[in-house]
Amino acid sequence: MMAGRSIRPLRHATFTAGLTITVLLLATAATSLVYTPRDPLEMSITGRLQGPSAANPLGTDQFGRDLLSRVMRGAVTSILVGVIAVGIGMGVGVTLGMLSGYFGGWLDEAFMRVMDAVQGFPAILSALLMSAVFRPSLTISMIAIGVAFLPVFARLTRGSFLELRDREFVQAARALGAGDAALIGRHILPNTLSPLIVQATISFPVAILAEAALSYLGLGTQPPHPSWGLMLKEAQAFLSLNPWYAIFPGTAIALTVLGLNLLGDGLRDLLDPKLAS
Amino acid sequence: MRRYILRRVAALVATLFCVSVLVFVVVRVLPGDPALIIMGTEASPEAAARLREAMGLDRPIPVQYLEWVGQALRGDLGRSIQYDVPVASLIVSRLSVSLPLTLMAALVMALLAIPCGVFAATHHRRWGDYLAMVLSQIGIAVPGFWAGLLLILLFSVRLGWFQSGGFDGWSQGVWPALKALLLPAVALGLFQFAVLARTTRSAVLEVLREEYVKTARAKGAAERSVLFRHTLRNAMIPIVTVAGIQLGQLMAGSIVLESVFYLPGLGRLALGAISARDLPVVQGVVLFVASLIVVINVAVDVLYGLLDPRIRYN
Numbered sequence: 403m404m405a406g407r408s409i410r411p412l413r414h415a416t417f418t419a420g421l422t423i424t425v426l427l428l429a430t431a432a433t434s435l436v437y438t439p440r441d442p443l444e445m446s447i448t449g450r451l452q453g454p455s456a457a458n459p460l461g462t463d464q465f466g467r468d469l470l471s472r473v474m475r476g477a478v479t480s481i482l483v484g485v486i487a488v489g490i491g492m493g494v495g496v497t498l499g500m501l502s503g504y505f506g507g508w509l510d511e512a513f514m515r516v517m518d519a520v521q522g523f524p525a526i527l528s529a530l531l532m533s534a535v536f537r538p539s540l541t542i543s544m545i546a547i548g549v550a551f552l553p554v555f556a557r558l559t560r561g562s563f564l565e566l567r568d569r570e571f572v573q574a575a576r577a578l579g580a581g582d583a584a585l586i587g588r589h590i591l592p593n594t595l596s597p598l599i600v601q602a603t604i605s606f607p608v609a610i611l612a613e614a615a616l617s618y619l620g621l622g623t624q625p626p627h628p629s630w631g632l633m634l635k636e637a638q639a640f641l642s643l644n645p646w647y648a649i650f651p652g653t654a655i656a657l658t659v660l661g662l663n664l665l666g667d668g669l670r671d672l673l674d675p676k677l678a679s
Numbered sequence: 680m681r682r683y684i685l686r687r688v689a690a691l692v693a694t695l696f697c698v699s700v701l702v703f704v705v706v707r708v709l710p711g712d713p714a715l716i717i718m719g720t721e722a723s724p725e726a727a728a729r730l731r732e733a734m735g736l737d738r739p740i741p742v743q744y745l746e747w748v749g750q751a752l753r754g755d756l757g758r759s760i761q762y763d764v765p766v767a768s769l770i771v772s773r774l775s776v777s778l779p780l781t782l783m784a785a786l787v788m789a790l791l792a793i794p795c796g797v798f799a800a801t802h803h804r805r806w807g808d809y810l811a812m813v814l815s816q817i818g819i820a821v822p823g824f825w826a827g828l829l830l831i832l833l834f835s836v837r838l839g840w841f842q843s844g845g846f847d848g849w850s851q852g853v854w855p856a857l858k859a860l861l862l863p864a865v866a867l868g869l870f871q872f873a874v875l876a877r878t879t880r881s882a883v884l885e886v887l888r889e890e891y892v893k894t895a896r897a898k899g900a901a902e903r904s905v906l907f908r909h910t911l912r913n914a915m916i917p918i919v920t921v922a923g924i925q926l927g928q929l930m931a932g933s934i935v936l937e938s939v940f941y942l943p944g945l946g947r948l949a950l951g952a953i954s955a956r957d958l959p960v961v962q963g964v965v966l967f968v969a970s971l972i973v974v975i976n977v978a979v980d981v982l983y984g985l986l987d988p989r990i991r992y993n
Contacts, residue, residue: 519697652825
């Protein structure tokens with residue numbers, strides 16, 4: 403990809419900063435699964451809505467639960483939703499895009515109209531609709547966010563397939579007797595991966611923001627499970643009593659998204675030879 | 680040109696058809712029995728049967744779809760179960776909050792983002808550029824609803840300059856209404872500001888590298904005229920495109936911000952309808968907003984073709 407020029411990713415300041423924050427996020431989430439300072443669900447009647455202190459470094463919520471422990475565990479929810487939502491969007495989107503770009507014709511036309519329509523459904527709209535029909539839940543929020551990613555993955559894949567399907571190496575493989583499945587899976591798809599990886603990296607923080615917003619509206623993670631968005635929803639009722647309650651979970655979201663965005667920007671610079679030169 | 684527009688309009692009709700099918704499938708087909716969702720599982724079989732008949736659920740699904748779409752096209756989105764008024768009139772009355780909020784956010788976004796992006800581009804790789812880019816990184820990372828909470832914390836709880844939410848309607852005067860929408864509009868526009876500032880910066884940077892800009896400079900044009908007459912005019916194409924797409928995203932985002940500031944708009948209407956099992960309202964709002972976003976996207980596409988002749992000949 404970058405013949406004759408060595409890349410040193412860690413020299414790239416944006417990439418390094420993003421990577422550092424992301425590694426810290428993953429470490430926090432992993433740690434929280436085996437250790438949190440307190441039980442994130444343990445309530446305490448006497449210590450409600452406290453500001454930061456030695457016992458509770460980030461303070462406590464309206465049930466006296468330790469905010470640091472809850473913010474730590476909230477990272478797991480965010481990562482989980484991010485990974486699954488992007489997985490849904492990428493899995494289905496890439497499949498549709500491959501079929502569209504490879505076969506073309508009326509199939510392509512139909513798929514693209516559906517993708518135009520899906521573009522009219524940001525995560526919030528699908529979540530509203532599905533929550534009205536079923537009950538609001540974490541699963542619905544993941545599906546709603548994933549659906550919102552379909553068009554971008556489908557278009558990206560379709561574009562690459564349109565560009566590659568008549569190239570010589572594909573024609574050569576076809577002449578040697580490769581079937582459609584082999585051409586798609588073994589010859590074309592591997593060549594479309596780097597923009598897809600970049601897109602997945604860019605989508606991940608968007609998914610985390612969407613999860614936070616949906617949980618804030620009560621359409622995502624349900625209580626008592628810790629989710630940054632849900633914590634902010636609860637914090638709003640106590641803004642004047644304990645402002646810290648509204649500050650720490652929000653900071654966690656912003657830092658996470660910042661780190662992932664920097665990582666995505668850095669990765670794009672490093673993987674895209676057109677921009678790097 | 681006419682052929683280009685006609686093609687886009689034909690695609691728009693097909694896309695709107697897909698939108699309506701998607702909404703219909705989620706509401707009428709996926710759940711099995713919408714009557715039970717509205718009435719709850721403990722409803723008596725007779726009552727459920729009456730509702731099914733009233734909603735036309737006893738007929739074949741394609742017939743149900745055609746009837747539903749036919750009514751929607753005539754502006755009939757059904758009746759709200761909770762308020763017992765037509766859904767369409769509820770949507771129209773709530774639009775008087777959601778629409779001004781979206782437009783104000785778009786205005787805040789464009790007024791800040793375009794100068795900020797131009798400044799960054801003209802100060803490429805200097806402190807002004809870095810400052811603008813740091814600001815936009817923060818804007819992209821901060822969730823809108825949290826920005827709203829922070830604005831309430833600062834301007835309502837601490838300083839007491841603004842009310843912390845609520846909206847008394849336009850009958851109380853234009854200024855109080857605009858003031859009630861200002862903080863939500865700023866919080867809503869923040870993310871899109873950051874996106875648009877980055878778009879503007881890269882669009883202007885790209886044009887500044889063009890030969891004709893060098894030519895303009897070489898023949899001695901003033902820097903001001905190079906910037907406004909030669910650069911900005913050409914950079915406007917990607918800027919307008921991105922801003923147009925953002926309009927749809929702002930519309931969706933306003934649903935969240937209405938909740939933060941307790942504004943009686945479309946989003947709060949739909950959210951309230953979920954707990955009240957008022958399926959026709961949710962269905963109507965989602966169909967309306969999704970169609971609006973699709974129409975905006977196509978309008979942007981057409982505008983893009985008008986602004987840039989290279990696109991429509993492709």
